[in-house]
Amino acid sequence: MIGMSLGILNRLLLRTSPPLDINASSVILFAKERLWRLSRLLESDDKRKFRHKVLRRPPTQNIGIIGAPLVYGQPSIDPIFPFSQLNLLQPLQGACAAPDLLRGLRLAEVLKSKGANVKDYGNLEFRAVPNDFAVVLGCNYARTVGRANKQIQDEVSNILKNGESVLVLGGDHSVGLGSVSGHAKIRQDMALLWVDAHPDINTPLTSTSGNLHGMPVSFLVKELPHLSPRVPGLEWVEPCISSRNIAYIGLRSVDLQEKMFLRTLGICNFTMEDIKELGIDTAVTNALDRIDPEGKRSIHLSFDVDALDPLIIPATGTPVPNGLDFRQALTIARIVYNTRRMSVMDVVELNPLLSTPSAAIRSAQVTVEIIARAFTGKRMRYPSIRDVDI
Ligand SMILES: NC(=[NH2+])NCCC[C@H](N)C(=O)O
Ligand SMILES: [Mn+2]
Ligand SMILES: [Mn+2]
Numbered sequence: 001m002i003g004m005s006l007g008i009l010n011r012l013l014l015r016t017s018p019p020l021d022i023n024a025s026s027v028i029l030f031a032k033e034r035l036w037r038l039s040r041l042l043e044s045d046d047k048r049k050f051r052h053k054v055l056r057r058p059p060t061q062n063i064g065i066i067g068a069p070l071v072y073g074q075p076s077i078d079p080i081f082p083f084s085q086l087n088l089l090q091p092l093q094g095a096c097a098a099p100d101l102l103r104g105l106r107l108a109e110v111l112k113s114k115g116a117n118v119k120d121y122g123n124l125e126f127r128a129v130p131n132d133f134a135v136v137l138g139c140n141y142a143r144t145v146g147r148a149n150k151q152i153q154d155e156v157s158n159i160l161k162n163g164e165s166v167l168v169l170g171g172d173h174s175v176g177l178g179s180v181s182g183h184a185k186i187r188q189d190m191a192l193l194w195v196d197a198h199p200d201i202n203t204p205l206t207s208t209s210g211n212l213h214g215m216p217v218s219f220l221v222k223e224l225p226h227l228s229p230r231v232p233g234l235e236w237v238e239p240c241i242s243s244r245n246i247a248y249i250g251l252r253s254v255d256l257q258e259k260m261f262l263r264t265l266g267i268c269n270f271t272m273e274d275i276k277e278l279g280i281d282t283a284v285t286n287a288l289d290r291i292d293p294e295g296k297r298s299i300h301l302s303f304d305v306d307a308l309d310p311l312i313i314p315a316t317g318t319p320v321p322n323g324l325d326f327r328q329a330l331t332i333a334r335i336v337y338n339t340r341r342m343s344v345m346d347v348v349e350l351n352p353l354l355s356t357p358s359a360a361i362r363s364a365q366v367t368v369e370i371i372a373r374a375f376t377g378k379r380m381r382y383p384s385i386r387d388v389d390i
Contacts, residue, residue: 061116063375064159065108065167067099067123070148072141073174073213074317076133091141092317094353099123099169101352101364102371110368114376119164124151129233137231138204145174145212146233152178153185156344160186167371170348172317173200176216176302177237183344184220184240187298190343191245191291192220193284195332196304197320199248199258199269203227206257213349221246223265243267245297247287249332250275250307253320272322280328284335298343301336301374305350305367315355315363326366333373345374
């Protein structure tokens with residue numbers, strides 16, 4: 001029996017030059033040597049794979065943070081006569097506090113601890129144009145919003161020129177005007193993933209609210225400019241992206257005219273209904289395939305926190321029920337991170353004044369985690385609320 005198996009081993013192990021007078025201990029020695037060689041081989045194979053990974057790992061992320069505390073793109077209330085249309089109207093306050101709240105939750109430190117280099121450029125300073133509420137061509141505060149967005153455009157393009165990725169902390173979603181056009185100025189071949197309960201593609205003529213945070217996409221899409229009149233303050237905005245390179249995730253509050261634009265332009269969109277049916281992975285992967293079929297474009301992630309369910313992020317100005325859950329939001333961020341091509345992320349519409357303070361902090365913590373995932377692909381550990389310095 002031993003002789004037979006020795007014979008087989010002999011043939012297996014020493015096929016090339018089988019010694020004739022082989023004994024058990026020498027076979028074991030040979031076998032050991034073979035195993036050792038095999039393990040060396042496997043090890044070097046592992047090392048090769050590892051080296052491959054190291055090579056493919058992108059250079060350390062350099063992130064530039066800018067605060068864009070703009071509030072003039074959102075609904076207005078009259079603090080004294082809430083239902084009057086007189087001249088005391090003021091935009092909802094609170095979204096301007098979001099950048100500092102996120103900083104207070106150690107946003108930069110979290111990103112650094114995940115291996116990124118972070119430079120905080122501070123908050124842009126916006127000045128309101130006097131007597132600007134007057135609805136000009138269907139837009140409220142057009143000059144104020146226009147001027148602020150020009151500043152955002154310049155800042156975003158300068159930071160991109162420095163070789164850094166950009167994180168724009170809004171503010172309301174009208175900051176998308178400056179942010180996307182600043183991105184397109186430097187990288188013409190960009191693709192836009194708009195994560196939001198709303199498509200924000202009203203034009204000044206179709207918007208029923210006149211609020212510019214519901215319109216930025218219409219100013220940016222190349223196929224729509226004929227519908228957007230030259231609004232004073234916004235003349236500088238050049239349509240810079242084709243509807244083919246835009247996709248929406250999380251829609252569930254779409255105005256009638258917006259629906260028509262999405263249909264006629266064939267803009268890729270995955271509503272909450274679609275996400276329920278397909279799963280978030282499939283929705284986001286398909287969206288990216290559609291807007292960036294060759295996988296080469298620079299990705300712009302415009303993330304409106306109202307895409308999440310108001311039970312998770314109640315601190316926002318236009319909440320809509322039945323939104324994304326936390327896990328789904330993290331999945332979107334991870335898939336976008338995995339492209340390694342996200343150059344700009346906007347995080348908008350977080351309004352700490354519209355919920356209880358502890359709910360506002362939780363909303364902001366969720367937001368920090370989503371940002372960390374989108375820029376570094378990594379999870380973070382929650383800071384304890386006692387550590388928070390606001
Ligand atoms: N960024 C937002 N939260 N937009 C809400 C827009 C709501 C509505 N569609 C409007 O045009 O006013
Ligand atoms: Mn939005
Ligand atoms: Mn929204």
